[in-house]
Amino acid sequence: MTSTLELRQYTHDDLSEIRQTLLDVHDDVYAAQMDDEFNQKFPWFVDHWGGHPQFSCMIAYEGDKAVGFAYGAPGTEGREWWREHLDPAPEKTRTFHFSELMVRERWRKTGTAEKLHRALMAPRDEDLAALLVDVTHPRVQALYESWGYRKVGERHPFPDSPVFALMLVDLPLP
Numbered sequence: 001m002t003s004t005l006e007l008r009q010y011t012h013d014d015l016s017e018i019r020q021t022l023l024d025v026h027d028d029v030y031a032a033q034m035d036d037e038f039n040q041k042f043p044w045f046v047d048h049w050g051g052h053p054q055f056s057c058m059i060a061y062e063g064d065k066a067v068g069f070a071y072g073a074p075g076t077e078g079r080e081w082w083r084e085h086l087d088p089a090p091e092k093t094r095t096f097h098f099s100e101l102m103v104r105e106r107w108r109k110t111g112t113a114e115k116l117h118r119a120l121m122a123p124r125d126e127d128l129a130a131l132l133v134d135v136t137h138p139r140v141q142a143l144y145e146s147w148g149y150r151k152v153g154e155r156h157p158f159p160d161s162p163v164f165a166l167m168l169v170d171l172p173l174p
């Protein structure tokens with residue numbers, strides 16, 4: 001199934017072109033959880049992340065169909081997600097905030113998610129990548145551990161957001 005998969009990279013300048021695609025994949029992946037107010041805020045998050053001048057997004061296509069995506073942007077120096085959790089700070093601190101990853105159900109367990117992640121990270125020149133994963137999703141956390149991430153703390157960024165495990169990996173990826 002993944003043989004015809006094509007990965008394409010997009011930037012901040014492409015946001016208007018890809019915005020609806022991201023929303024469509026999200027609405028499919030989270031269809032059963034759209035009564036959750038946090039999930040309903042996804043368009044706001046797309047505009048927030050896509051508004052970053054160094055936003056980077058990889059979308060996987062099978063033919064014309066977008067089957068999944070991964071995106072993020074560099075963290076602001078001094079305000080990286082790990083700042084209040086790591087003392088002393090790591091020696092090298094430039095951090096890419098890996099904000100979103102999702103793949104439509106039919107393309108799960110096909111390696112598509114890992115390909116998206118690797119492709120998103122390959123051109124990065126930061127020292128670290130950081131992500132947040134819902135603490136009630138230990139299997140997703142285990143997946144990220146298998147990709148080299150380690151948990152360094154927990155965060156609850158918004159009152160209506162889940163509690164997240166904060167995970168870090170050194171770049172380039174192992």
Ligand SMILES: CC(C)(COP(=O)(O)OP(=O)(O)OC[C@H]1O[C@@H](n2cnc3c(N)ncnc32)[C@H](O)[C@@H]1OP(=O)(O)O)[C@@H](O)C(=O)NCCC(=O)NCCS
Nearest residue numbers: 029101102103107108109110113114132133137139140143
């Ligand atoms: C995360 C994702 C991209 C990984 O895809 P993948 O590499 O093909 O891996 P899988 O889909 O097999 O997921 C790995 C494990 O996490 C579990 N999992 C995935 N998404 C989950 C979710 N939203 N909630 C709870 N568990 C989840 C899977 O059931 C699987 O468990 P298993 O190992 O016991 O079978 C894909 O599962 C997905 O799109 N999930 C929904 C969106 C999501 O949760 N994104 C991550 C946000 S941090």
